[in-house]
Amino acid sequence: MTESAVAVVILAAGQGSRMQSDLPKVLHRLAGVPLVAHALAAARSLEPEQVVVVTGHGSAAVARAVAGLDPEAATVLQAEQLGTGHAVRQALPALEGFEGKVVVLYGDTPFIGQDTLAALASHGADLVVLGFEAEDPGRYGRLVRGSGGLERIVEFKDADAATREIALCNSGVMALDADLLRQMIGLLTNDNAAGEYYLTDLVALARGDGRRADVVICDEEETLGINTRAELAAAEAGFQTRARARAMEDGVTLTDPASTFFALDTVIGRDAIIGPNVVFGPGVTIESGAEILPFCHLEGCHVSAGATVGPFARLRPGAELGGDVHVGNFVEIKNSVLDEGVKVGHLTYLGDAHVGEQTNIGAGTITCNYDGVMKHRTEIGPRAFIGSDTMLVAPVRVGADAMTGSGSTITEDVPDGALAIGRARQATKPGLAVRLMAALRTKKETR
Numbered sequence: 001m002t003e004s005a006v007a008v009v010i011l012a013a014g015q016g017s018r019m020q021s022d023l024p025k026v027l028h029r030l031a032g033v034p035l036v037a038h039a040l041a042a043a044r045s046l047e048p049e050q051v052v053v054v055t056g057h058g059s060a061a062v063a064r065a066v067a068g069l070d071p072e073a074a075t076v077l078q079a080e081q082l083g084t085g086h087a088v089r090q091a092l093p094a095l096e097g098f099e100g101k102v103v104v105l106y107g108d109t110p111f112i113g114q115d116t117l118a119a120l121a122s123h124g125a126d127l128v129v130l131g132f133e134a135e136d137p138g139r140y141g142r143l144v145r146g147s148g149g150l151e152r153i154v155e156f157k158d159a160d161a162a163t164r165e166i167a168l169c170n171s172g173v174m175a176l177d178a179d180l181l182r183q184m185i186g187l188l189t190n191d192n193a194a195g196e197y198y199l200t201d202l203v204a205l206a207r208g209d210g211r212r213a214d215v216v217i218c219d220e221e222e223t224l225g226i227n228t229r230a231e232l233a234a235a236e237a238g239f240q241t242r243a244r245a246r247a248m249e250d251g252v253t254l255t256d257p258a259s260t261f262f263a264l265d266t267v268i269g270r271d272a273i274i275g276p277n278v279v280f281g282p283g284v285t286i287e288s289g290a291e292i293l294p295f296c297h298l299e300g301c302h303v304s305a306g307a308t309v310g311p312f313a314r315l316r317p318g319a320e321l322g323g324d325v326h327v328g329n330f331v332e333i334k335n336s337v338l339d340e341g342v343k344v345g346h347l348t349y350l351g352d353a354h355v356g357e358q359t360n361i362g363a364g365t366i367t368c369n370y371d372g373v374m375k376h377r378t379e380i381g382p383r384a385f386i387g388s389d390t391m392l393v394a395p396v397r398v399g400a401d402a403m404t405g406s407g408s409t410i411t412e413d414v415p416d417g418a419l420a421i422g423r424a425r426q427a428t429k430p431g432l433a434v435r436l437m438a439a440l441r442t443k444k445e446t447r
Contacts, residue, residue, distance in 0.1 A: 005100025006121050007178065008043035009091045012036050012066075012107030013056025013078040018228045024058030026107035027065055028232055031239045032263030032282045032299075035226060036062065038110030040070045041264065043103075045114040046121050050098060052091040053107070054078050083196030084172065085188040092185065095178060103175045104199065108226045110235065112173060116218045120175040125149065125214035127180060127206045130173035132220045140169035141200060149214040151207060153200035157193040168215070170200060171223040180206060247274075255294075263299075275310065283317065301333070304340075322357070336367075339382065351375075353392075356382030356400065364389040381416065 016025025026036040051073040055062040063075040139156040243262040251270030269288030281299030293310030300317025306324040318335030328345040339357040352369040367378040381400030391409040399416035408422040
């Protein structure tokens with residue numbers, strides 16, 4: 001291992017009782033993803049050799065979420081919640097053989113910046129703690145510094161009046177050499193007001209062993225932890241405010257910034273235009289020059305340059321829109337590729353489909369892709385014309401330059417250049433409508 005090697009331990013075992021929820025705290029959503037996803041993204045910014053997530057309350061659910069978010073991350077169980085020091089100790093077997101810097105993060109602290117983490121990981125001290133100058137120090141642990149750097153961390157419960165006057169507070173985030181962690185973690189005791197094994201006590205232990213401890217200071221907003229629904233809402237508001245500002249600074253037009261909502265990983269190119277009341281779920285990329293009209297919801301999709309979406313459209317995971325595609329009002333696209341120049345004007349569902357370039361999809365078209373057990377694909381060739389109210393019963397293929405008649409149910413492949421009509425022949429009964437209505441009214445009056 002090199003001296004620059006980094007491993008990350010994320011503490012995500014807490015129940016979060018103040019959330020008043022059966023859901024583990026780290027699985028509550030912020031910016032469209034679970035809180036723990038923010039910690040995992042922060043960890044990956046360090047390009048770590050290992051990531052270990054310590055689970056506890058709702059461990060199975062948290063482990064499943066972590067596996068879906070970051071398959072390379074390991075999870076370990078803290079069966080009893082006996083403090084932060086005890087939690088980190090559970091991660092040590094997963095770090096067997098690792099030599100380098102271990103960074104300890106928290107699954108409910110989503111906003112620590114990449115520059116701050118880089119400063120922690122690259123600091124020359126044997127142990128470095130992330131601190132912040134609190135506007136209202138409240139019940140935070142205090143960082144006590146001296147001429148040699150950080151001397152100790154004192155939890156609020158254990159602090160005297162003079163120590164509580166210190167404004168420099170502990171975020172809980174820490175970075176330390178792996179060898180030091182292994183040597184000292186077993187020396188922690190629970191001789192304190194809470195009866196817990198505090199990770200923060202490592203500072204005094206390291207100092208007593210002649211090791212150097214220090215502090216990296218960040219803005220207080222980076223250290224915001226989520227403990228209540230109100231704090232979650234405040235964090236969401238803060239995230240959205242910053243995301244909107246970044247988008248506009250990068251050259252994106254937000255017609256009504258306050259009604260536009262971003263996910264953690266939303267990517268939008270310059271000169272894109274985003275209308276009012278647009279919501280981005282995870283996994284969305286909008287290329288330069290595309291336009292998203294009002295009241296659209298997008299998730300797990302890619303929209304190419306020159307495309308327009310909406311108003312009132314929904315793009316679901318797997319939707320891929322090529323250049324200059326038009327998706328209109330009340331259209332839903334799922335797991336489908338629309339090649340360049342496709343037009344889907346309105347009132348349509350395309351699922352598990354591939355639509356060739358310059359094809360026109362008429363109003364009311366539905367790809368009937370699900371038989372109750374399996375999903376099936378629809379293939380539509382380039383320059384095809386799908387008439388309004390066409391039901392495409394998958395698996396089915398409509399060839400290049402082919403057409404379907406309005407109101408058709410298509411159950412067989414349509415060759416290139418062919419016209420397919422699949423509807424019952426119309427029967428007209430002269431005068432029957434008037435006689436039928438008269439009979440119905442008479443029946444109603446005699447009831």
